[in-house]
Amino acid sequence: MKKRIFVELLFLCALVHFTFAQATPIEGLFRYRLDNGLELFIMENDSAPLAYIEIAIRGGAVTQTKENCGLFHLYEHMMFKGNEKYTNQKACTEALNKMGVSDWNGTTGIDRVNYFFTVPSSLVYDGLEYWSYAIRTPLMDREEFEKEKNVVLAEISGGQSESGRIFAAGLFKTLFPESPWRLDSSGALSTIKNSTVEQLRQIQKEYYVPQNTALFVGGDVKHDEVYSIVKKIYGSWENGPQAKGGSVKVSTPDKAPLKNDVKYVFADDRMGGNIIQFVYYLRGPDAETDAVDTYPADVWAYLLANPSGSFLQSLTADKDLMIPDADYAGGGYSTMRASGMINFSAAMLNQGSSAVQKGEKLLKMLKGPVLENMYKSGTGFENENILKVKQTLEDSRIYSMETAQKFLSSLSATWASSGADYFIEYDSNIQKVQKTDISKYLDKYVRDKNGVAVLFVSPSYFEENKNEFDKYGWKVLNKDNAFWWQ
C-alpha cells in the first residue's frame, strides 16, 4: 500500500515535472513551459481565420556590454538572411510569401528582441516551424553579414540626426552614467563596422536559448493543438553551457546616480517657437529588483492623469506656466527590467515669462508643493480614487483583448521586462495598492531625489536666449554631446 502510494506520488510528480501547462485567470489565455524552459503563451480568439505568431528573447540593450552595444540589433537583422532550411534571404522571403505573410518584422528594444508575423490559422504549424529554423539555425554567412552591416549603418546613422534619438541618448547617458549602452539598442557606428560573426555567435549561445525564449501564439487556434505542435518542433532545442535566462538576473543601475538635478536645453528644430516643452525624468523601480514598487508606481501614474486631481489642477492653474489645459501636462512611470523611469512633462505656450523662468518654476513646483499635495487628503490620491483603477483595468482589458495580436504584444513586452507571472497577477496586485503604498513609493523614488530636466525650444529661440539658459545652469544638449561614446 505504502509502496503503491509512493509510486503514484512519483508518477504525479513526473507529470508535473514534464508538463507545465495551465489555464490562466485571463479568459482565453493559456500558458505552457517545455522541459527545456521554452515558455509558450496562447490566446484563443476566433474573430478572423488568422494566427499571430511571435517569438521573443529576454534581452536587447539591457543585456549589452560596451563592446557589443548594437549587436543585438545587428543579430536581429541576420535572422532573415538564411538558416538550415531556408538558406538565404530569398528563400526566407519565399517561405514567408508561401505562408501568405503580409507583414513580418523584428524589433530590438531595451528589454526584448522579438520577431512576429500573422499567417492563416490553417498554417500555424508552418509558421511555428519557420521561426524554429530562424531562431535555432541562423547561418550568419560572412558575406551577408558584411552587406547587412551597411544596411544597419544606414539605419542608425540616419537616426543619429533625429531629434528624438538625440534627446533620448542624452537622457540615458545622464541618468544611467554607469552603463548607458544598456539603453542603446542602436550602438555606435564603429562597433557595428568592426563587429564579427563570432560576436553574434556568442550572443546566440547566451541569449538565443530556449530557457530565455518565449512563443506567443494567438487567434483562431486551439491551445492544446498549438502546444502539441510546439512540443514537436521545439522540444529538442537545447540550452548550451553558456545559456543565460531562466533564473539568471541582470544587474540594475544606481537608483540615485545624480548629486543634483541636471538641466538641459535642447534646441529642437521640430519646435516652431510657439510652444515650449519640458520633461523631467527620475530613476524609478526596476522590475528585476523592485517589482513590488511598480504597482504603486502604476497606480500613482493613473491618478496623476485625473483632470480633477491636484497634480493637473495646480499646474494648469498657474498663470506663469501657461499650460493650456490638462491635456498638456502629465506624468508617468514605465516598467522596465533594469531602467525604470518616472517622468513629468508639460507643454507651455511661449508667452509671458521666458522658457527658463517657466522651467525653473515648474521644477520647483514638481519637487515642492505639487509633490507634497500627493501626500495630503482630498487631492486625488485617496483610496477612493484608487478604487477607480479597478474599473479602468477591466475596461482596458476589454480593449486589449479585441485582437490576439494586441494582447500578446503587450504580454510579450511585460514577459521580457518583468516575467509572465507579473503580467498574469498584475490586476490582483494593483488592487491591493493603498494610499500608504503610494506615499512610500514617493518617499523612495521622488522626494528629495535628483533627475534630468530638459527644455525643448526652437533653435531661433535658443539663440536669442542662450545667455539666460547659461546663467541658470541649463546646459546645451545636442548631437555633439548626447551620445555615450562621444
Add this chain to the structure above:
Amino acid sequence: MKNNCLKNLIIALSFLAIIFAGCASTKASDEDPYYKSNIGEFSTHTLSNKIPVVVKKSGSQIVVVRVVFEGGTPLIAPEKAGIEGLLLNLMLHGGREYSYEEIQKMQYDKTFTLNSSSGKDYSVMGLKCIKKDFDSVFSVFSDAVNSPLLEQPDFDKFILQEKDGVQRSLSDPSEQLSIELYKTLYDDSSYKTSPDFTEQSVNSVTLEDVKAHYKKLMDSNRIKIVVVGNFEGEELQNLIAKLDGAFGSIPAGGYKKPATGRLNFNKADKTIINPNAGSSAYSAGLFYCPNRYDKDYVAFAISLMYLDDIFFSHVREEGGAVYSIGSGVLSGRNMAGVISAYKISDKENIRRLISESIAMFPDKKGVEAKLDQYKNKYITTLFDSGQNAAGVAANIVTSLEYSDFYGTYLKRSKQVQDVSAKDVIDAYKKYVGDGTKIFWVTVTGD
C-alpha cells in the same frame, strides 16, 4: 529590421488602400461564400433627413461610430488648407451641453475615445467605447457634432500648435517629403488644396472661417453614418432612433459631390535639400496607376507584391543602398502609384538599382510559380484589417465613399482569387513596365 516607416509618407499602409477598391459596376455577388456569410450582418437605415446609416453587427463589447462628411479638399481654397481638420478638432473640444473639462473627466472615468481625421475626399468624426458606456458617450459626441462651442481661446491654442506642426514637418525629411509629394502631384488638380495646414494657410485661417466651414459641413446631403457594434433587435431599433434624434434634423444644403479629374504624371523630378537628412535621402517616385473601379486594379496590386520582393532583394539586400524600399498607391478617388525609398545610403546608384529591379519582373512561369503566395498574402491583409471594430468601420467607410456600396470590401477576397498570371503580367506591363513615366521627389541632406 524591415521598417514600416513607409507609412510616414502618404502611402497609407499601401495595401490597406488596395482593399478598399471596388468595382462599382459589379452587383453584390451571392457566389462568393465569404461575402455571403458576412453581408447578412449588415443592416441599412435612413434618418428622417435621408442621412444613410450602415450598421454592422459584431460580437464584441466595443462600439465604433463614424460620421462621414464627404467632399474633401476640392471644396476648400488653398489659402484655407487644413481648415476642416482644425474644425473637427475644435468640435471635439466642448459643446453646449458638455464643456471640454467635463469631457476630459468623463474620458478619465470611462476609457473612451473621440477622434477625427480629414483627408482629400472626406473627413470623419468618431467615437469608440465599451457598449455599457454607449449612451453617455454618444450624448457627448452628439453634442460635439451638433452644438460645438468653437471658441476663440481654443482656436488660438490650436493654431499655435498647427504653426509648430508646420515647422516640424518642414524640418523632418520624411515629413517634408510627404508635403512636397502632395504639392507636386496635386498642384494642377482638383486636390491642389492640402488636407493639412501649409505655411501660408496657417497664418490666414480665422475662427470666422472655421465657423463658416462648420455650416457647410452640416449638410445632410454630404453626411453618412457607420456603426459597428453588437446591436440587434430592439437594441438596434433604439440605436437608430437615437441616431435620428441626434442627427435627423440636420438640414439639406447645397452640397454636390465634386468632380475630380485625372492626375497629371508628366512632371519633372524635384529635389529638396534638408540638412536634417544627414547623409541619407528620402525619395518617392510617382506614376499612373488604375483606379479602384478599374478591372485590372487587383492584378496591378498583386504585381506590386512581386516588385516589392525584387526591390528588397536587389536594392536593399544585394545593393545595400537603402534601409527600406517598397511600392504602393496613394489612396483617393484618383490614385497614384508610388515607389518609396527611405533612408537611402547609396544616392548615386539608387535609381539604377530601382530601374534594374523594375526590369527584373518574372516571366509567366515565374509569375505562376508565386501567384498563390501573393494571393494568400493579399487575403491575409484583408482579414487582418477587419479584426477589430475600428478596422471594420474603416473598411465600410472607404467602401461607401469609393464605390457607393458598404459591402464592396467583402468582395475583394474573391476578386483576388480570380486573378490569373496573365492578368498580373498585363497589368504590370501596362502600368509599371518599361517606358512608364515616373517622376521623383527627393529630400536629401546634401
